[in-house]
Amino acid sequence: MRGRIALGSLLLLATVAVAAPVHAQQQTPSPASPRHERLIDPDSRAVNEGTLLRESRRIEGSILIPDERGRVLIQPAGRVWDYYHEVLLRPIGVVVIVGMVLALVAGYLFLGQIRIAAGRSGTKVRRFNAIERLSHWLTAFSFMVLALTGLNITFGKVILRPLIGPDAFSVVAQYAKYAHDYMSFSFILGLVLIVAIWVRDNIPRKMDLVWLKEGGGIIGSKHPTAGRFNAGQKLIFWFVVGAGAAAAGSGLLLLFPFYVTNIAGMQVAQVVHSLIAIAFIAVILAHIYIGTVGMEGALEAMGTGSVDLNWIKQHHRAWLEDEVRTGRIPQQTLAGAPPQDRSSPLATS
Amino acid sequence: MARMKFLCDADRCIECNACVTACKNEHEVPWGINRRRVVTLKDGTAGERSVSMACMHCTEAPCAAVCPVSCFTTTSDGVVLHSKDLCIGCGYCFYACPFGAPQYPQTSNFGSRGKMDKCTYCAGGGGTETPGSIEEYRKYGANRLLEGKLPLCAEMCSTKALLAGDSEIIAQIYKERVLTRGYGSGAWGWKTAYREEIKL
Numbered sequence: 234m235r236g237r238i239a240l241g242s243l244l245l246l247a248t249v250a251v252a253a254p255v256h257a258q259q260q261t262p263s264p265a266s267p268r269h270e271r272l273i274d275p276d277s278r279a280v281n282e283g284t285l286l287r288e289s290r291r292i293e294g295s296i297l298i299p300d301e302r303g304r305v306l307i308q309p310a311g312r313v314w315d316y317y318h319e320v321l322l323r324p325i326g327v328v329v330i331v332g333m334v335l336a337l338v339a340g341y342l343f344l345g346q347i348r349i350a351a352g353r354s355g356t357k358v359r360r361f362n363a364i365e366r367l368s369h370w371l372t373a374f375s376f377m378v379l380a381l382t383g384l385n386i387t388f389g390k391v392i393l394r395p396l397i398g399p400d401a402f403s404v405v406a407q408y409a410k411y412a413h414d415y416m417s418f419s420f421i422l423g424l425v426l427i428v429a430i431w432v433r434d435n436i437p438r439k440m441d442l443v444w445l446k447e448g449g450g451i452i453g454s455k456h457p458t459a460g461r462f463n464a465g466q467k468l469i470f471w472f473v474v475g476a477g478a479a480a481a482g483s484g485l486l487l488l489f490p491f492y493v494t495n496i497a498g499m500q501v502a503q504v505v506h507s508l509i510a511i512a513f514i515a516v517i518l519a520h521i522y523i524g525t526v527g528m529e530g531a532l533e534a535m536g537t538g539s540v541d542l543n544w545i546k547q548h549h550r551a552w553l554e555d556e557v558r559t560g561r562i563p564q565q566t567l568a569g570a571p572p573q574d575r576s577s578p579l580a581t582s
Numbered sequence: 583m584a585r586m587k588f589l590c591d592a593d594r595c596i597e598c599n600a601c602v603t604a605c606k607n608e609h610e611v612p613w614g615i616n617r618r619r620v621v622t623l624k625d626g627t628a629g630e631r632s633v634s635m636a637c638m639h640c641t642e643a644p645c646a647a648v649c650p651v652s653c654f655t656t657t658s659d660g661v662v663l664h665s666k667d668l669c670i671g672c673g674y675c676f677y678a679c680p681f682g683a684p685q686y687p688q689t690s691n692f693g694s695r696g697k698m699d700k701c702t703y704c705a706g707g708g709g710t711e712t713p714g715s716i717e718e719y720r721k722y723g724a725n726r727l728l729e730g731k732l733p734l735c736a737e738m739c740s741t742k743a744l745l746a747g748d749s750e751i752i753a754q755i756y757k758e759r760v761l762t763r764g765y766g767s768g769a770w771g772w773k774t775a776y777r778e779e780i781k782l
Contacts, residue, residue, distance in 0.1 A: 266667070274744060279629045279767045280591070280767065282768050294621040296619060298602060303616060306635055306681075309774045314648075314677055315644035403667070410670050410671070487667060
């Protein structure tokens, strides 16, 4: 043991002895060097913008003023974000949103409205209760405001500003911004409600595959059955949940600058927010189309909450059968008989 | 017309922060906002350099490009100004700015950031106020350019590290300095702001 310590000490001494002269040589300039050669070159180890930017995407240092955010000196990524926002974003938005509108118009012209094949029965079946409709319209109304004010901040200066002039447009944009900021919270509330109420009915089932394979009955003459929600509605639901969460998350990062992320993070958040918003608007346009002019008898589900018996038989037979089996809808409804009393989930129209 | 620019000779800057103080005092900039700041890179090492930074008044300014209400104007001197009457405080300019110039009086109140504030190159504001008027002063600060004076930060720089003036003239001064003393760490931010560097 003692021998080992002695050996260790010797080695240590030897290392110091060898290292010391080397260290000394680095510090002292050679006295033999000519006069005109600089003994100290202040530039030799000076930081250089080009080198720093090759090492990292931004140049950061230290700062004396009590504002930590000022530590970032240069971040050229701002130019990249500028390019995305000014060159790429609007064409993407136009292609996706106008493309969807054109596709829907084409769909209407070639496929027409999806009618109730057996005609209206006159018997109504309760489909959505008041809480469900409230949650839907809370989300829907918030989304409409967010979509329009969001489009204004991207397209306003090329569409609305030339029409109403810079001063009026700034006033509109100012209120639009406030609306966008505050309506985000009611949108998030609606989203949470929708998930809480409908997530159980939107879990994918085997019959969804059949529904998708038969094109949902939109293309072709088949009428694939579905539970409370068909595969198309389930896709919309999960898209709304996913895109809504991502839009809300990225939006909150922008709403509370520097709480979570720096400017680089906010650039990414804005890119995510805008791309999701464009897809969201396109998908919701399709959702609005199929819920209104695209399908006979669909809108009343979210209006009065009750739909025609023949409509539900055509589109959600499996759900109707389940409801009858569990007794939530009386047996005689299937035959189209008038209801026993007004308090039942049925109401004659 | 001149093309006004800033050039910080980092080999001369001694991080005294007098430019920061002079700017705050000259324009009575509100608390929490610094139109100019000094950042020290590699502090405490042999290669340490300090750079005084504010709005660089970029060529094809990204802030002006992304502004959703187009509140920016570039003067005939190349100074980038904005109108606080048109500004809606959306924050886009500060996502786009490579130099962290745009700032807001509030940054946390549900995105109600208030009107953006940044260096005006001591050239007043881009609003409708009469140049040199008290209204312009209250909103944007002094209009020294109107009086034939250059930005105060550069004018009072003790080591003349910070240069302001016509691009060609300040580039020439910097070139002469570098040739005389034999070194120079470059015109910081010029490549990003003006897409050009000073050829030596």
